Amino acid sequence: MFEISPTEWTAILLSLRVAIIATLVATPFGIALAWLLARRNFWGKSILDAAVHLPLVLPPVVTGYLLLLTLGRRGMVGAWLAENLGIVFAFRWTGAALACGVMSFPLLVRPIRLSIEAIDRRLEQASSTLGAAPWQVFATVTLPLALPGILAGMVLGFAKAIGEFGATITFVSNIPGETQTISSAIYSLIQTPDGDSAAGRLVLISIVIAMGALIASEWFARRATQRLHGN
Amino acid sequence: MLRVDVAKQLGEFSIEASFTSEGRVTGLFGASGAGKTSLINMIAGLLRPDRGVITLDGETLDNTATGAHVPPHRRRIGYVFQDARLFPHLDVRQNLDYGRRMNRLADDPAQRSRVIDLLDIGGLLDRRPGQLSGGERQRVALGRALLSKPRLLLMDEPLGSLDEGRKVEILPYLMRLRDEGIPMVYVSHDAAELRQLATQIVMLRNGRVTALGGVKVLTGAAPV
Numbered sequence: 001m002f003e004i005s006p007t008e009w010t011a012i013l014l015s016l017r018v019a020i021i022a023t024l025v026a027t028p029f030g031i032a033l034a035w036l037l038a039r040r041n042f043w044g045k046s047i048l049d050a051a052v053h054l055p056l057v058l059p060p061v062v063t064g065y066l067l068l069l070t071l072g073r074r075g076m077v078g079a080w081l082a083e084n085l086g087i088v089f090a091f092r093w094t095g096a097a098l099a100c101g102v103m104s105f106p107l108l109v110r111p112i113r114l115s116i117e118a119i120d121r122r123l124e125q126a127s128s129t130l131g132a133a134p135w136q137v138f139a140t141v142t143l144p145l146a147l148p149g150i151l152a153g154m155v156l157g158f159a160k161a162i163g164e165f166g167a168t169i170t171f172v173s174n175i176p177g178e179t180q181t182i183s184s185a186i187y188s189l190i191q192t193p194d195g196d197s198a199a200g201r202l203v204l205i206s207i208v209i210a211m212g213a214l215i216a217s218e219w220f221a222r223r224a225t226q227r228l229h230g231n
Numbered sequence: 232m233l234r235v236d237v238a239k240q241l242g243e244f245s246i247e248a249s250f251t252s253e254g255r256v257t258g259l260f261g262a263s264g265a266g267k268t269s270l271i272n273m274i275a276g277l278l279r280p281d282r283g284v285i286t287l288d289g290e291t292l293d294n295t296a297t298g299a300h301v302p303p304h305r306r307r308i309g310y311v312f313q314d315a316r317l318f319p320h321l322d323v324r325q326n327l328d329y330g331r332r333m334n335r336l337a338d339d340p341a342q343r344s345r346v347i348d349l350l351d352i353g354g355l356l357d358r359r360p361g362q363l364s365g366g367e368r369q370r371v372a373l374g375r376a377l378l379s380k381p382r383l384l385l386m387d388e389p390l391g392s393l394d395e396g397r398k399v400e401i402l403p404y405l406m407r408l409r410d411e412g413i414p415m416v417y418v419s420h421d422a423a424e425l426r427q428l429a430t431q432i433v434m435l436r437n438g439r440v441t442a443l444g445g446v447k448v449l450t451g452a453a454p455v
Contacts, residue, residue: 120316122312122314122316123316123318123319125277125303125316126310126312126316126318127318127329127333128276128277128302128303128304129275129276129277129303129304129306129308129309129310129376130304130309130329130330130333130334130375130376130379131304131305131307131330131333131334131379132304132329132333133304133333134304136304136333137304140329140333141318144320145319145320
């Protein structure tokens with residue numbers, strides 16, 4: 001009964017690839033932004049903060065449409081990228097990864113920001129009196145102490161990315177083998193007369209992935225607390 | 232030789248302090264809230280004076296007239312905080328080695344084992360800070376500061392968070408440290424402690440220096 005067909009496998013592997021790439025590429029940006037929001041005061045900070053959270057509250061179809069307008073083949077940025085650098089996002093799996101990265105970004109940034117805010121700044125002062133330059137303080141104290149938060153953010157971002165549907169399907173459509181992720185495959189299957197059992201299998205698989213991500217995230221959060229208490 | 236002549240406004244409170252120290256251990260004495268910690272934070276470079284000059288052995292660390300400010304990590308001034316501030320994600324051995332790594336100093340096993348013996352922390356090397364007692368933590372913090380080979384050692388009430396029994400335990404180590412010859416600025420509100428350790432006293436009250444001189448100036452100092 002639980003026989004996964006090649007088309008389903010394709011969707012599962014594509015989802016994993018899209019979500020993993022989206023998370024790995026977004027993480028450095030997420031850390032930089034989280035640090036900026038946690039540590040710096042600058043003009044426009046609340047606007048930036050709101051912009052980061054925007055994908056969380058906007059209808060996903062709006063985010064997808066905005067991506068299409070800017071990064072589609074005829075979009076301003078998209079046309080320039082295609083012409084000068086040969087990078088095309090529209091209707092490619094890379095576009096799916098981009099859409100997933102944008103949609104999961106708020107969930108990635110938040111735990112990182114919280115863990116940076118929780119770091120005792122006096123430890124960073126101690127580090128500088130021991131001769132550490134600001135980048136060394138960041139690399140040897142801030143980053144390691146924020147690591148559990150970073151991992152938690154990555155797990156949450158990954159879980160969001162793997163389940164993303166609205167923005168992805170709007171931006172890169174639903175092409176089997178190229179942009180058809182688990183979510184869009186389920187969507188197609190439940191519109192097909194005899195697609196129910198296949199849809200059911202994919203639903204189960206996405207529940208398993210999401211549960212796994214949440215449990216992992218919880219575990220990392222617990223590690224964070226232990227780490228900050230030095231045990 | 233350390234020369235400090237600074238002014239700093241901190242909310243309602245202001246510091247205007249000037250002193251020169253040539254003694255091996257300068258005791259900065261005053262009640263809590265007298266501005267002792269702010270003053271040594273300025274020496275460490277963690278706090279910038281509004282106005283004034285700080286020099287160490289002829290090198291200008293701060294001079295607000297010229298805008299000179301050497302950042303803390305280039306001062307080579309060790310700092311032992313009241314709350315130790317060991318890095319919780321590193322074990323004792325890595326904490327001790329931290330300053331050497333950051334300053335890119337060559338490995339010096341002889342000095343390391345001497346400091347470890349001096350402070351009796353050889354048995355703690357594989358532990359995490361969370362598994363140490365208050366007194367042990369403070370000894371490791373002393374070792375960590377020493378091993379960064381500072382030109383000057385700042386100590387902010389290193390016994391302040393310890394109970395009487397622990398103080399008696401640490402004091403001999405501090406006296407050994409004094410005899411190592413690294414100049415120190417030792418902050419305390421405890422006259423008895425300073426009488427045992429300091430060679431020169433700077434008395435601070437409400438952010439102003441009220442007395443300077445040998446440990447004799449502590450005589451008759453109001454108990455705090």
